[in-house]
Amino acid sequence: MTSESHKLLLDNLSTAVIQLNKSLQLVYLNPAAEMLFACGANRAIGQPLSVLFTEDNDTESAWRQAASAGHPFTKRETGVTLSNGEKKVVDYTVSPILTQDGYVLVVELQARDRLLRISREEELFAQQETLRTLVRGMAHEIKNPLGGIRGAAQLLERALPDDSLKDYTEVIISEADRLRNLVDRMLGPRKMPNIGALNIHEILEHVFALVRAETGGQIRLIRDYDPSLPDMTADREQLIQAVLNIVRNAMQSLQESQTQNACITFRTRAKRQFTLGAERHRLLCQVDIIDNGPGIPSELMETLFYPLVTGRASGTGLGLSIAQTILHQHHGLIECKSHPGKTVFRLLIPLEHKK
Structure with missing residues (x-):
């Protein structure tokens, strides 16, 4: 069991810490772990790890090897399901400690959901800004020659000797207008919000x-x-x-x-x-x-x-x-x-x- 001085330190950590005995039963949770897994220590002590969470990937053998042979291991961004059905992504490190009764496992866990979400949102913001820059540049390169094509088609239309040939210039003008409208729509709202x-x-x-x-x-x-x-x-x-x-x-x-x-x-x-x-x-x-x-x-x-x-x-x-x-x-x-x-x-x- 954890000494009182060590328990006081662990209880005040913001990192979730749990302790398991050699049978992989819970013997300690600090308050951060109780908050992370929405499970009180009184309910969890003496229960298997599954009372807190189950992993999406099968790592049972790694846990048992750590408890029997003292092999530490770390998992990054692993998906877990809490007992209430909630999904989370966590990093955790399992550190076996040899005692008179065999190995006990001290496990440090950190939730990654919030950091992953922030990273994903920052990436979306950066993508959107890159896209706006790309589309603005493409619009400039497309609309300039389109104006020349449309103007030339209008001049050609006036010079045609046969009115039946104007069908072709009308196609050029209408398609140039359609492409310009498409580019304008890609640019999105161009005025400042009202x-x-x-x-x-x-x-x-x-x-x-x-x-x-x-x-x-x-x-x-x-x-x-x-x-x-x-x-x-x-x-x-x-x-x-x-x-x-x-x-x-x-x-x-x-x-x-x-x-x-x-x-x-x-x-x-x-x-x-x-x-x-x-x-x-x-x-x-x-x-x-x-x-x-x-x-x-x-x-x-x-x-x-x-x-x-x-x-x-x-x-x-x-x-x-x-x-x-x-x-x-x-x-x-x-x-x-x-x-x-x-x-x-x-x-x-x-x-x-x-x-």
Whole structure:
């Protein structure tokens, strides 16, 4: 057993520490471990490790070898499932200590979920900024020659001796216009947000009404709102466009897949003291758009918010890219999790406006 002085030190660590005997039964948890695994020491002491968590990968032999032969080992970013069903990602180090009764195992654990999420969000922010720079440069290189092509076609049209030949110049002009419009859409909103006070539920109700009219009742729409959410300062039209792009994506996916009992849920929640990227926010508005469609192919998940990337035959691949650009202008972010039967697009929007 741990001495009182050592126990006092371990009890005040922010790192989770547990101790197992040679039979792999728990003999000690510090308060950080109780908090990490949502399990009190009184309930866990004397129980096997599975009362705290089970690993996604089979490492039982490594634990038994550590207890019998004193072989230490370390696992990085391993997935575990807590007794309450919650999933976590942790790093842990197992250190065998030889005693008169055999080896005891001292285990240090650190949750990685928050750090991994921050790293992923910073990567998304960096990707979006790189994409904006790339698209702006590409737009400049495309639109300049397009203007010359269009102007030359107009001059040629005036000089043609036969009106029947004008059909060809009209094709050139219309295609040049179509390509210019495509580039403009890829650029997304080019004006600064028109910031004003609004309530996120007013935005969602507007989109709710539009989608209900478009689907004609074929898709069930569900509201799950947190009425305690305060007003925010944001651009009403841009947020409507961002939410509508996401909801229409869900609607079209459900329709194309002919999903039975098709359903889209609008859900809002407040998140307090939440880190988004590298910045900590006192209060965030979380908007979840959830559908029960076929899900997004795993190979598209990494590039989902890139322009012209789409998993639908009729999709343009611009809706999600534009929505992400709008959220970034509001210092927010869109995340996505998807598997067959459930896709969640999560909009995270700071409730305090930053200039």
